Amino acid sequence: MAAVEPWVAVQKKTFERWVNIHLEKRQQAVVDLFEDLRDGVRLCFLVEVLTKDSVGRINKFPRYRSQKLENTSLALRKITADGVKLVNIGPEDVESGNNKLTLGLIWSIILKYQISAYIGDKTGQSPLQWLLEWLRNKLKPKNLRPNNLTKDWNDGKLLPALVDAVAPGLFPDWDSLSDDPVGNLKTAMGLAKDWLGVTPLISPEDMANPNVDEKSMMTYLSQFVNAEPRQGAPIGQHKGLNAGNVRVYGPALEEDVLVNTETRFFIDATKAGKGTVSLAFGGPAQPKVDVRSKPGEPQEIVLTAPKAGDYDVVINFEGKEIPHSPVRIHVVPEDPDSTKVIVKDLGPNVQIGPINTFSIDGSKAGGSGFLEIGINGPTLPANQIFIEHKGDQKFECKFVVVEKGTFLVNVKWHGEHVPGSPFEVVGSKK
Missing domain, CATH: 1.10.418.10 (Calponin-like domain)
Structure with missing residues (x-):
């Protein structure tokens, strides 16, 4: 093909x-x-x-x-x-x-x-010529003059300026953006969608591509011609506040993080103006978070996640979500340690006929809860073994024995015997 x-x-x-x-x-x-x-x-x-x-x-x-x-x-x-x-x-x-x-x-x-x-049919120009001329007139007060609808838009500077030109004050810091074309375009497209009703028909990545498609750009940019700010649009914002200039980095975002282990990342808003950063965490559990701040320096976010899984962090600056938010922290289980598994309520005697029950607590043993249980009798294995996960790496095992004698109960955690395993229990009638 x-x-x-x-x-x-x-x-x-x-x-x-x-x-x-x-x-x-x-x-x-x-x-x-x-x-x-x-x-x-x-x-x-x-x-x-x-x-x-x-x-x-x-x-x-x-x-x-x-x-x-x-x-x-x-x-x-x-x-x-x-x-x-x-x-x-x-x-x-x-x-x-x-x-x-x-x-x-x-x-x-x-x-x-x-x-x-x-x-309309009044100009005598081609649609491309007319749209380019309209954009030039709109951007002229900002001393910008696009020569095309393709490469001139790759650096992510013209679109933020256009958003602010259509709704003055909606993107006040269009002229002091960080060197992040895709991030700046994402912010501008978000503002245009939310407050001007301009649908993001093209992705930030495609607009930043040197081979961006001209017809796609015409389709997107022509929406601005009749765009007007919606009621409640945050126009007239103070210059100097720009969520697009917030940068996020650090080991928590760049490598796997071990569960119940302290890690950190940094939020640098020093070039975004004097504003407030807010965080919202989503994931399998609420992590312990400590925000450490010093004037004029990036904030240090120190956190410990109590459960394995993916944690998404939504970052806002003065109520506006920053580019590339949410960021993801991937938390992995601890290496399994079978010596930390605790077996309770087992033996030394078990009953023949009725259901016998014991519990396994692997909450401090790490790993992903890979539990193996085998019960062997004098001549026959135990009958009807049921293992139920109760959550937080805790399990309940139910089993039935059908003969008298000594049984060996093998309990393994990730392939390794837990303390006391194999356990000896004696099957007898009550």
């Missing part, structure tokens, strides 16, 4: 997100743009949403190729009548899942119903 060209993959993701914004109004969605439009059903729904008119009678459960082609024809006839220019794109191309022609169809639809809808 031939490799997919990078621009095809990026454009596909962008167009899928754009299509789903509109299909949501019909409680529909696409997962794979090329596959999910082939029967024409969702394409017809998309066209009806955009044109606010019926395409005609849709076969919603097409079984045959002819029915799928008829659905697609309904959609194409409708948008053609509405002024969409289609070049060498027919129903057969969509039904066969032709990647590039399907992308071409969706791009023609985006041009008509989003980009050209903003521009």
